[in-house]
Amino acid sequence: MNPPIARIRALRSVELRVPTVTDSTDFYENVWGLKVVERDGAQAWLRGTGMQHHVLQLSDAPQNGLGRISFAVATPAEVDEAARRLESRGIGPIAGPGPLEQVGGGYGLRFADPEGRVVEISADTYAVTKIETGDAVPVGVTHVVLNTVDIDAAVAFYTDVLGMRVSDWSEHQMAFLRCNADHHSIAFNQAEWTAVNHIAYQMPTVDHFMRGIGRLRHHGITPLWGPGKHGPGDNTFSYFADPAGLVCEYTSGIAQVDEDAWLCRVWRRVPELSDLWGTAGPPSKQVRSHMAGVPDPGPARPAAVGAAVSS
Ligand SMILES: [Fe+2]
Incomplete structure (x- = not known):
């Protein structure tokens, strides 16, 4: 039996596809308690108070859907090894392994799960410092x-x-x-x-x-x-x-x-x-x-x- 492709350490972030990027961004920033770290017309990236560069990416799309789920692994070498192990299971990458050309950086790999969801594993994403606050906002x-x-x-x-x-x-x-x-x-x-x-x-x-x-x-x-x-x-x-x-x-x-x-x-x-x-x-x-x-x-x-x- 094949070993798992990697040791997943944590859930990093989620990308949601929505037809309401502007309204959704305003909601998640001004009501929900996240903080916009970057935005353009069609996308926005938001963080919590914790150590992840961003935890939510909102992308413009005709209807609601999952853009991708991103998990953390420890090192770029684990990403490379994961790609080899996926290959041996007959699962090709959608992107990578390699540097992720995206907000938040990182070295990663993307592939599809059996229902066509995009799963990303990544290492070495950009550091951010914790936000110290007593406010009732998400980590x-x-x-x-x-x-x-x-x-x-x-x-x-x-x-x-x-x-x-x-x-x-x-x-x-x-x-x-x-x-x-x-x-x-x-x-x-x-x-x-x-x-x-x-x-x-x-x-x-x-x-x-x-x-x-x-x-x-x-x-x-x-x-x-x-x-x-x-x-x-x-x-x-x-x-x-x-x-x-x-x-x-x-x-x-x-x-x-x-x-x-x-x-x-x-x-x-x-x-x-x-x-x-x-x-x-x-x-x-x-x-x-x-x-x-x-x-x-x-x-x-x-x-x-x-x-x-x-x-
Ligand atoms: Fe829940």
């Missing part, structure tokens, strides 16, 4: 949840090829995968079509989390669902819709996994386990609709789509 992106038409195939790819571990299942509906001590950095939700389900932003504490919700309320924006606390991951949640209708989440307190001791569990989808505090109630039709999103054909990349996974 960065902490997890991405993706709707998949084949949850078993998605989990197989991200565990087998990318070396992630399944932390928990929510019945056979959701799978939570980790690449470091955080309970999940990515999760898959079985659905009728491929789409972004939601992007979660880490608040440092429950106090920041609640004050963030309060700031949105002052902007006239109330949660689609939450505040509450999930069973799987033990994290707080509050979900909102951005100007494109994509779901963004404030969260805090994600469970930390002891790699040697953790045992994967299957959570039954009952209210007392998906809403530990009993404050959120069941998800509304409205939040479910936003999370279902629109079918995402992905960015144009005909050469890469359909690349086979071998194990």
